[in-house]
Amino acid sequence: MYLQDWTYFFTAATAPALASPLTVTSATEPSRRTTRLSLHPMAGRATPGRPRAKKSGGIPFSISEGAGAMITWLVARDGFVNWSMATCPESCDTADYRTHVYRQPVNGGPIWQLDVDTNLGQIAVDGDRVYYRARWSPGPGGLWTVRLDGRDNKQLTTYAAGTGPTLDSGALYYFDTGGDPDLGFWSALRTVPASGGTAKDVRAETNTLIWPGFLSLGAGSVFTATQAGFWRAPLDGSKWEMNWGGSNIGRSDVNGGKAYFAQSAYSSYDGCIVRANPNGTEATCIDSGTHSYGDVKVDDTSVYFIRDGDVWRLPRQ
Helix, strand or coil: CCCCCEEECCECCCCCCCCCCCEECCCCCCCCCCEEECCCCCCCCCCCEEEEEECCCCCCEEEEECCCEEEEEEEEECCEEEEEEEECCCCCCCCCCEEEEEEEECCCCCCEEECCCEEEEEEEECCCEEEEEECCCCCCCCEEEEECCCCCCEECCCCCCEEEEEEECCEEEEEECCCCCCCCCEEEEEEEECCCCCCEEEEEEECCCCCCCCCEEECCEEEEECCCEEEEEECCCCCCEEEEECCCEEEEEEECCEEEEEECCECCECEEEEEECCCCCCCEEEEEECCCEEEEEECCCEEEEEECCEEEEEECC
């Protein structure tokens, strides 16, 4: 694959409130020891960058720099990097900002701006389209999809609040989280064909998942996190199970029959990169300490994760 040797991430002059997302693709050579990949130095610039680095280690280099904020959810595939970002035509001190989708060749070059308003959350990309949740204030919210050339922007679902989507085998999975008076306390895991059609509930309930976060799919299950812990539910609609308790849990990934997620240090508890069976058994920390952890991504040979603002790698076991 064209992207198989590279990992991509964001940097900024100041640390963001949430760690930047990380995207990797399948590796070609095994890892034998922990490797640190330092973030690209910005030399005091107040602008974010989009660096890349060899997955086997080395010095990252920037493929793009520019004004922007609240950069989220990076997807690298088919020779392009895709992300959602806010820009401020007038002032970032007001609500007058735009939240579009951007695309750029992985080796640098012109940036394509898709004139859609996202909620700056999770996006999914296939060979033809980008899938995103629309900004809901002002509306209309819901899941939307737009062609990679910026045309044919169309709505797939209508609920304003929620998270996702993630894409698997032509189907989108996402959370709707209701409205007043149950905003955040009622949640429905739903699926809709990426090509459009009728949305279906996988499972819906109240007072179980309070403000569920980003989704990941694997091993026939969906995974998410709340401030109570790390959760898993089979895609057959079985009940949610909390596999790991605690707060400060970041984005997760599933590979090789194992689930991986990060929990940052809080209170008197150390942080941890957790590896576990999908049902939560045999959970173990593969990296730990008083660290702030971000995104975790796993390929066929390695585990990549953000720790205290740097990108690290461990061999997948």
